[in-house]
Amino acid sequence: MYRFMEEENGLAVATKPAAEPDARSIISMRNIWKTYQMGTEQLHALRDVSFDVRKNEYVAIIGPSGSGKSTLMNLIGCLDSPTSGEYWINGHLVSEMEDDELARIRNKEIGFVFQTFNLLPRATALHNVELPLIYAGIRSAERQEKAQAALASVELGERSLHKPNELSGGQRQRVAIARALVNHPSILLADEPTGALDTKTSYEIMALFEKLHEEGNTIILVTHEPDIAERAHRVITIRDGLIESDERIKK
């Protein structure tokens, strides 16, 4: 293995010319393994998983619990590193990165949307949306402007000074989506985003994802509900740590 270092966006990026991923791919996973050591047993949560996601795709990852779906999501979200294999996101080889570089990638390239929203309870909606910008080192005035704009784009511009407990579940999830989008990430990574919402609100949130997709965002949705997964344009099914199927849905 030979590689050289180059500076790009202030990040040291290790590149390997031989296996350069498809330039149109935002995400490129190559032979990813994730193995946990449980005492003397080895547990393979992911076995040799490879797939690509292109810009402006809308992908659902579906699978039963214990399928390795959560592990895959943590890897895509750069919260964890694979045991072996290569993971590229937007030209960065993430699988080789140290903790601080991973934090930068999470900040710049990934917008998380969680099932339980994960907003800071004591902070206003505006401050919650500002958080990724704070860690990106953006100045206060610009930050507030951007955060306000992001809230306006999810139709919560009027509620920016409310705290999470003063908002409905749907509104909270929209604040979380605004927070995920505020740094213009490469992908929007949603983990069961409707899991804590009623049916009507779920449809609203799914409609919002559709709109964001139309606006050019790349979306990866992790779910165990087939009817939610069907809203996506491509469905990857995981079972026992392997990709069972990868289908495009005709719309």
Next chain:
Amino acid sequence: MNFTETLKLAIDAVMAHKLRSFLTLLGMIIGVTAFMVVLSILQGFNSYVDEKIAGIGSNSFTVMRFSMDDFKDTDTIAAAQRRNTDLTFEEMAFIREHAQLIGEIGAKAGNTSRDIKHGDETLTNVSISGAQPIIAEIDKLDIAEGRFFSNAENDNSARVIYIGMDVANKFFPRGDALGQEISISGIPYRVIGIQVAKGTVFGRPMDNFVMMPLKTFGAAFGGLTNSRAPTFSVTAKYPDRFDDAVEEVRTLLRIKRKIPFGEKDNFGIMTPDAITGLRDRIFGSIFIVVLAVPAIALIVGAIVVMNIMLVSVTERTKEIGIRMSLGARKSDVLRQFLFESTLLAVVGGVIGLIIAKLLGVIISQMMFQTVIPLWAAILAIVVSGGVGVLAGLYPAWKAAMLDPIEALRAD
């Protein structure tokens, strides 16, 4: 994340639990308060003594039978008692005659304690002393009413007295003390002067005294020997040659007493420097002892701060996970909690400082002016901050080392 953002975050966190923050800081507050109060008392006492010395005249010194070094221990006291002899008026006359560098020289004889009476009223344990008339100038006495003794009164052993304000107020509440009589050991004395009130020092009244002409004192109490032997109060003629004046008096007395070269003085000379030196020696050791109390309080305080920071990290595991998922680096999380513990401790230091200042005001009214020096205030804040950093290191490190996946899963 930059400095102001981190600071804002720390302020938010401390303010979110005001009572808890306060209780956490009690140890710190007590430590800082104790430190500052002790220091302000010492400082206040120091400037009080300096002021008193300036009042007496830093230009004067006292010659007496024993030196301060003689009081080091019982052996030196015993040795000095064998060697040193009472000062005599002959010796004073010799010094006055030959000294070139001294301004005034006068004799005092010191304090015996008696009950004194006026009519039916009695004052117990009043300090009685004798002084030559020149002492009024040497000691810069503040006369409130009347006058000090004349030379004629001293020469004739006249039964006249100069009294402190407490004595005057007790016996003559209507303020008509001058010319009245006070009886001491059955002999009546006429009041001719009253001293301006000096208040108390460490609760000891300074205005509860009677002074009479030196000869009168000798005659009334059985001669100017032993504990009633005279001491000489001397001023330097030229303030900038004070040390030379002291040396001159020492040399003259050695000549008069025929002390061979190389042998120790068999008398003592007390200069203002010697007084401040003694004070520094006494308070130096007190200082070290009293510093131990705040130090222990600070250590306990630091442990409490550390404990509460550990609780805080555990409580906010989810928050840490969220922040990490949004791009917080380990160093951001570390700094967040380190700032929090530091701010907490500094707030404790500031509260301690404020309480110490308030206590200082009370002490100033009861005893003497206390002072918190600026360097001590700054030191207290810096030390508190340092304690905060140390106490926060482990909890902050624990927070920074959290696995984001685990942290996000926490409730």
